[in-house]
Amino acid sequence: xxxxxxxxxxxxxxxxxxxxxxxxxxxxxxxxxxxxxxxxxxxxxxxxxxxxxxxxxxxxxxxxxxxxxxxxxxxxxxxxxxxxxxxxxxxxxxxxxxxxxxxxxxxxxxxxx
Amino acid sequence: xxxxxxxxxxxxxxxxxxxxxxxxxxxxxxxxxxxxxxxxxxxxxxxxxxxxxxxxxxxxxxxxxxxxxxxxxxxxxxxxxxxxxxxxxxxxxxxxxxxxxxxxxxxxxxxxxx
Numbered sequence: 001x002x003x004x005x006x007x008x009x010x011x012x013x014x015x016x017x018x019x020x021x022x023x024x025x026x027x028x029x030x031x032x033x034x035x036x037x038x039x040x041x042x043x044x045x046x047x048x049x050x051x052x053x054x055x056x057x058x059x060x061x062x063x064x065x066x067x068x069x070x071x072x073x074x075x076x077x078x079x080x081x082x083x084x085x086x087x088x089x090x091x092x093x094x095x096x097x098x099x100x101x102x103x104x105x106x107x108x109x110x111x112x113x
Numbered sequence: 114x115x116x117x118x119x120x121x122x123x124x125x126x127x128x129x130x131x132x133x134x135x136x137x138x139x140x141x142x143x144x145x146x147x148x149x150x151x152x153x154x155x156x157x158x159x160x161x162x163x164x165x166x167x168x169x170x171x172x173x174x175x176x177x178x179x180x181x182x183x184x185x186x187x188x189x190x191x192x193x194x195x196x197x198x199x200x201x202x203x204x205x206x207x208x209x210x211x212x213x214x215x216x217x218x219x220x221x222x223x224x225x226x227x
Binding site: 031032034036038041042043044045046049051087089093094099100101103105106108 | 117144146153154155156157158161163168169203205209212213214215216217218219220221
């Protein structure tokens, strides 16, 4: 079955540091890949997505590239801010007719001033 | 103009009670979902409905019963609540059946069983 593995947290960074959150996946067919963010007390919001190999998704300074050869979709940001503190989820949806997202376990990011 | 709204936001009740959570979306989506998020933030699909038809029914106790009166609503009824049901329950919606369409989530219902 489908699965998503993302790096264990929590991750604590100083403001303006570089962020990488690793995500690798196992899926049948050609999945679409997503990063969602959950701010404290809120629901999940789509951060970015990529739907085919070599696509780069980007939003709010975050980016991730769909790497089929390494089955990875790592999230990066060049300079984090305190407001980026949240839980980040990598997820996949595999193929047409798919009605669910498979999530990684989430990585909690704390950015300190 | 909330896209996916669920009520109540907080639900505190005693073991053995029956409770319902309501969800509505105004995005015109045809597929709705219920997810359970445990204390470690792990998200797991419970149910998925497409055009009011049950598509996904994961290994969830039959005390949990979803009901979709129309495409814009998906409610979750829980009978005989147990301590292990304490979690945050998220409703979501999307254009279903197409893998590149993202899901839109509500803000969650935090259920606490005393």
